[in-house]
Amino acid sequence: MEIFWFLIIAVVLAMFFVLDGYDFGAGIIHLFYAKSEKDKEVVAKSAGLFWDSNEVWLVAAGGMLFMAFPTFYASVFSGFYLPLILVLWLIIFRAIGLEFRSQFNYQMWKDIWDKSFGVSSLLLALFFGIALGNIVRGVNLGVVEQGVSTHEAHFFFLPLWNSSFSPLTENPGVIDWFTLIIGFISVVTLTIHGANWIIIKTNASINSKLKNVIFKLNVTLLVLTIVSLVCWQIVNPKALSNFTEKPYLLIFPMLYLTGLIGLFFIKKFKKDNYGFICSTLLIIGGISSSLASLFPVLLPSINDVNESLSIYNTAASEYGLSVAIGWGIIGIILIFVYMIVQKRLMGGKIDHMDYGH
Numbered sequence: 094m095e096i097f098w099f100l101i102i103a104v105v106l107a108m109f110f111v112l113d114g115y116d117f118g119a120g121i122i123h124l125f126y127a128k129s130e131k132d133k134e135v136v137a138k139s140a141g142l143f144w145d146s147n148e149v150w151l152v153a154a155g156g157m158l159f160m161a162f163p164t165f166y167a168s169v170f171s172g173f174y175l176p177l178i179l180v181l182w183l184i185i186f187r188a189i190g191l192e193f194r195s196q197f198n199y200q201m202w203k204d205i206w207d208k209s210f211g212v213s214s215l216l217l218a219l220f221f222g223i224a225l226g227n228i229v230r231g232v233n234l235g236v237v238e239q240g241v242s243t244h245e246a247h248f249f250f251l252p253l254w255n256s257s258f259s260p261l262t263e264n265p266g267v268i269d270w271f272t273l274i275i276g277f278i279s280v281v282t283l284t285i286h287g288a289n290w291i292i293i294k295t296n297a298s299i300n301s302k303l304k305n306v307i308f309k310l311n312v313t314l315l316v317l318t319i320v321s322l323v324c325w326q327i328v329n330p331k332a333l334s335n336f337t338e339k340p341y342l343l344i345f346p347m348l349y350l351t352g353l354i355g356l357f358f359i360k361k362f363k364k365d366n367y368g369f370i371c372s373t374l375l376i377i378g379g380i381s382s383s384l385a386s387l388f389p390v391l392l393p394s395i396n397d398v399n400e401s402l403s404i405y406n407t408a409a410s411e412y413g414l415s416v417a418i419g420w421g422i423i424g425i426i427l428i429f430v431y432m433i434v435q436k437r438l439m440g441g442k443i444d445h446m447d448y449g450h
Contacts, residue, residue, distance in 0.1 A: 094408075095161075095389075095404040096389075098162070098408075101421065102162075103381065105154045110221070111376050111377065112432075116144045117214045117283045118287015118289075119140040120210050120211050121214050121280070121283070121287060122291055122306075123137060123207065123210060133203075135295045135297050135443075137207070140287075144191060149428055165402050165407035168248065173227070173267065175252070183217045184213075187209070187213035190207070190213060194210070215280065218280045218284070222275045222279025225383055226273075226275030229325065229383055229387065230265070231394060232251060233249055233396055234394040234396065235247075235248060235398060235399040236249060241398075246399040247399075251264075254269065255269075260272065271328050274321050282372070284306075284310055286369070286372040286375070288306055289369040293366055295442060304359050304360050307359045335388060342385040345382040345385045346382045352375035352376075355367070356372065
């Protein structure tokens with residue numbers, strides 16, 4: 094039952110990052126590449142028409158996590174309190190940036206909310222990547238000092254950073270050189286994904302330029318991926334042991350590699366949705382590979398005193414997990430119906446659709 098709920102939550106999280114990921118990417122493109130008012134409006138529209146339904150997947154993932162793995166939920170939401178509050182504020186300012194920019198036809202007003210949308214999207218992509226970096230790096234569970242656990246085995250609390258800025262210390266911070274590398278990978282990946290979305294959904298004047306941007310960013314992503322794998326081995330020499338012990342898990346890195354290679358041919362694709370499929374494979378492959386490398390662990394412990402949090406020692410009771418199946422299936426069906434209806438109503442190019450007026 095624990096494995097079942099782990100897989101369901103993993104799928105829901107992947108759906109969130111695929112769907113809301115292109116909103117983050119659109120915001121980054123909006124910040125750096127949309128110069129004319131017409132392009133700014135249509136790029137904002139490509140995210141604005143979809144962001145509210147896409148974030149339903151994040152709410153669903155949080156609810157399922159609370160239901161299925163309450164100890165992990167409590168540990169993570171207290172330990173990562175500071176970055177989670179920052180993420181909450183960034184989500185708020187991204188949303189109001191989209192909703193407010195067209196309420197008044199004054200350039201200063203539009204510029205303020207354009208920056209709110211773009212900067213919030215950039216920082217959200219960065220912080221979600223940093224969060225993934227913290228998960229794969231591990232934390233000091235129980236706040237062990239000199240071999241003695243000073244708190245409960247599942248408790249931890251991280252500052253935003255420590256003075257050494259290193260992931261190899263006894264008490265690392267949320268931000269260090271390793272988690273920043275993962276954060277940069279997230280920013281580049283979601284920017285590529287957002288650019289592909291804009292190409293599919295709009296007739297913006299920057300679309301032809303975006304294919305060159307995607308190609309250059311993909312080169313950067315390849316370099317960052319290689320660097321991150323080397324650094325991951327430094328931080329955790331056993332990081333890839335799951336893949337050697339269970340070779341069938343290699344299918345997940347292959348998804349990532351397929352998307353990465355495919356995007357080098359972005360300029361030759363005859364259909365725009367091929368690029369979007371490749372960037373979707375990047376996201377799904379990256380998330381699934383990270384989870385597969387840890388399984389069944391959810392949050393590694395970097396000390397030898399307290400064991401890592403896994404799907405088995407943080408799960409709710411068997412009865413609770415089984416009862417939740419019925420409600421969970423109903424909820425997922427409703428989310429899928431909501432998504433399908435919206436995507437059909439918003440099918441095709443969105444340049445002339447109304448939003449924010």
